[in-house]
Amino acid sequence: MDEKEILDTLHARLIKLGYEYTALTALQQKHLFKIEVELSRRLSEQETALTWLKNTKINIASVSDMIDVSRKTIYNNEVLKDYIEHVEDVYNSNSPLIEITELREQLDEAVTNIKKMVHRDILLEDLKNEVDELRKEIISYKERLQFLQEENFDLSSRVQAFEKKKKIKSSLNVIK
Structure with missing residues (x-):
């Protein structure tokens, strides 16, 4: 990696951490440059080793x-x-690669299961809300039914009273 690439990488990483390269002291810049050179070397070695491991399967x-x-x-x-x-x-x-692959598969399976459980929980909550709404509706219908039964009883009583009066009137008319 040339000096410009190292500085670009260093600047980008510092920005992610919330630091500005130009605000640092010359000594801090010097140390960070050395650190980035070493880290870049090690990361490159790791990438080479991983590639080698993959290719020597x-x-x-x-x-x-x-x-x-x-x-x-x-x-x-x-x-x-x-x-x-x-x-x-x-x-x-x-093999660490095999272990990583297995862990990734387990993670993918866990994420899939979590998504399924979240979906199930959302569906369950929706169903609970629907049940609550239906219960309220049933209570409302029962109250309405009670009201209509009372009104029906009242009207039936009035009809009976009217028929009784009618009968009495017709009996009186027959007597006259």
Whole structure:
């Protein structure tokens, strides 16, 4: 990395932290420059190591390509196939890349489950609200039914009283 790239990276990182490069003392700038050079070197080494790990993955395909023996030959020979698969299992049990991949898969599954649970909880809350509204509606209908039953009773009583009066009147008319 050249000096300009290092300074650009340094400026960008300081801005993210809320610092202005030009506001720093000359000594702080000098130390930060040295720190950025070292950190950039280490990050580059890490990237190289990760690339190397990815490119040296152990499996039948990669081994067959490297030793110039066909995959078919290895798959058809039980000893060769078992040997490579055994070493692959040992490698995978110690590989940080495999562990990271497995952790990412677990994280993705957990995020998916959380999203499903949130969706379920929202749906449940919506259903609870709907049930509450329906209960209020039922209470309102019961009150209305009670009112109508009372009104019906009152009207039925009035009809009976009217019919009674009518009957009495008609009896009086018959007597006259």
